[in-house]
Amino acid sequence: MPIKKIVLFLALTCSVVLADQNQTKPKLALDEFFNSVSFPALEIAPDGQSVLIETERADWDQQIFRHDLWLYRGDNGGSLIQFTQSGHDSDPQWSPDGRWIAFLSERKTSSAKSDDGDSDSDDAKDEPPSQVYLISPSGGEAFAITEGAEPVHAFTWSADSRTVCFATRQPWSKTQKDNYKKEWKDVVQYRAAERGDTIFALDLADALARHAAAPAKSDTKKDDSDEQPDLTPGARPIAITALRVDKLFASPDGSKLAFLSNAINQREEKYDDVEIYVVDLAQASSTASAGSSGNASPNPALVQPVRITHNTAVETHPRWANDSRHIFFTIDVGDPMGPYRDLQPHLYWIDTEHPEAGADAVEQWSKNFVGSVDAYAVAGNSILASARLGTEVQMYSVTKPSDPLQTIGTWPGTFGDISAARHSPRVAFIYSSLSKPEEIYLAESPDKLDQARPITSFNRTLAEKDLPQGKPYRWKADDGTAIEGMLIYPPGKFEAKHLPLFTFIHGGPNDADGNHFEADWYQWAALAATNGWLVFEPNYRGSTGYGDKFLEQIVPQIVSRPGKDILEGVDVLVKDGIADPDHLTVGGYSYGGYMTNWLITQSTRWKAAVTGAGAVEHVGNWGNDDTTYDDAYSLGGRPWEAQQRYHDEAAIFQINKVTTPTHLVAGADDIRVAVLEDYLLEHALYSLGIPHALLIFPGEGHDLTKNPWHGKIKVREELKWLEKYGGVLQPN
Secondary structure, three states: OOHHHHHHHHHHHHHHHHHHHHHHOOOOOOOHHHHOEEEEEEEEEEOOOOEEEEEEEEOOOEEEEEEEEEEEEHHHOOOEEOOOOOOEEEEEOOOOOOOOEEEEEEOOOOOOOOOOOHHHHHHHHHOOOOOEEEEEEEEEEEOOOOOOOOOOOEEEEOOOOOOEEEEEEEEOEEEHHHHHHHHHHOOEEEEEEEOOOEEEEEEHHHHHHHOOHHHHHOOOOOOOOOOOOOOOOEEEEEEEEEEEEEEEEEEOOOOOOEEEEEOOOOOEEOOOOOOOOEEHHHHHHHHHHOOOOOOOOOOOOOOEEEEOOOOEEEEEEEOOOOOEEEEOOOOOOOEEOOOOOOOOOOOOOEEOOOHHHHHHHEEEEOOOOOOOEEEEEEEOOOEEEEEEEEEEEEEEEEEOOOOOOOOOOOOOOEEEEEEOOOOOOOOOEEEEOEEEEEEEEOOOOHHHHOOEEEEEOOHHHEEEEOOOEEEEEEEOOOOOOEHHHEEEEOOOOOOOOEEEEEEOOOOOOOOOOOOOOOOOOOOOHHHHHHHOOOOHHHEEEOOOOOHHHHOOOOOOOOOHHHHHHHHHHHHHHHHHEEEEEEEEEEEEEEEHHHHHHHHHOOOOOOOOOEEEEOOOOOOOHHHHHOOOOHHHHHHHOOOOOHHHHHHHHEEEEEEEEHOEEEEEEEEOOOOOOHHHHHHHHHHHHHHHHOEEEEEEEOOOOOOOOOHHHHHHHHHHHHHHHHHHHHHOOOOO
């Protein structure tokens, strides 16, 4: 046989073999999709030799999401072991000396439950209060070092590893609880009954001694006086706040303790509920040393926390810089350096020695970076950040506030949470892409990011499936603005034409879709594509990763301007022959639900819609929403200040235009978007005779975190709805 023919024969043979391999690769199935594992937390050991990992996965029999801790040890080639198995363990933290691991757990104990009528006590009726537990990295049984009726909201290690500081709601004595119950029965005093937090310090040596003496616990008398509050033995109060403590963190030099506050009811209704405070530990030691054994005095001389931030932003992810003077933070909404306006998440730090300077004490890092900073870690003299530009979230490094972010590594995709070792150059991080489900990776140093190796394989089953491929897609809006999104193709149909389209709208709106893989009830693009849909994920105006100006252009047209962006993107897809105009569907959750509800009033092209937790009007939603000031900002004011805008941007006043069969879902206890919005939309569709269905998930809030069956049933029924009315048969 001639050489050319041999080469051609081999090439054809190889292509057939590869094609056969792709054809035999199994498709992604609903059950496997919802057996995925996510990683709420990871923390590398101070010496870089081990990594703590918190996993979240569905427990179908118990109907809960399990939270367990795993430990990766880098010695002897590396090994991963399950460290806790209660299913209720979270927020793991290494002691700075690496000798202990502390974490929060809601394991069932004999501790009494709160019974005094506000939000924490309502939670406590359903589950035991969270307490701080300890476990040795070398193994053994975990044991609680805090106790009592009040759940621990936050905790941290002292810099010398000798003390654990923790915050709970101000404890009440039995007499106080009995008096409250006698007067108010089961009546809830909204706001009036709220109590702020107390921050306690617990010496590790004392806690270990009490644990060692546990067999003799029945012989040890605890002060159970009706007049004494129910406290952890040996815990001494060091500070008190009228707010809730959401995050505690100690300075590297051990001199200060900082905390991030929040509203007691955790509703974001006032800017100054969410601020950063600092406690002088030297002062705390001298003023609150009394009561270091037994139950502490309920009213010692406590340190007054110093408020460090004074701004119109919601701070997130605070941590000390290595200089023990500055505190880093990012933002959720708002502007920490001026009047309120919604910005992308950026990285800031504040000088704690000059809080009186206000906004002048705050400095933005790499302020010329166009994208958003999603996560960061302090790594020696540098900052590592995972930051979004368009559809990619890459890892960056920076050493000074005025320097630009420098890309490190070349992997396309999405870098998530980052953890850097204190005494080692090693870095652990979460990574995924469209073709690689999320796993934890470990790099020897930031400059060797491309050589990082996966240390988990929890989602290997998903990785072995025939996963969809995708690519960015760009179009021009009517005003000339460039808009981008993602196209996720059905397996085996990458870049095919004339495909049925599912426009899948992200929530937020301050968020974005891109090159990542996520498997849950909220982001199920891979599953929709596997079921035959070309999934269009538009990053409309209001999305992150494209600059603050792009994000702010949602104001004050909270749905109409982004709605135009999305409709114009669909128009271009149809014009380019990519989308089949006879099979167009739309859906989303939260703000994606807002947009879906709006879009079905703007066009009759949609064959089917699936919407969840989305408002159809803005007045009632402003009053019920737990994050009201960003909504008011996006609409140009509060309801009485922008009456016409609240009317014009509401789907309910144009609902008579709807012809689209619409599937609705909602959490019964949602306070982000009240379930009443879904009842309102359902009633409107019912009165108009539009095919529809409404599913209510009992006990669920906005995020459907209570029962994994709820999210699975949600997506199962949404896929059926798209198939039934959108006209796409699920592939075999």
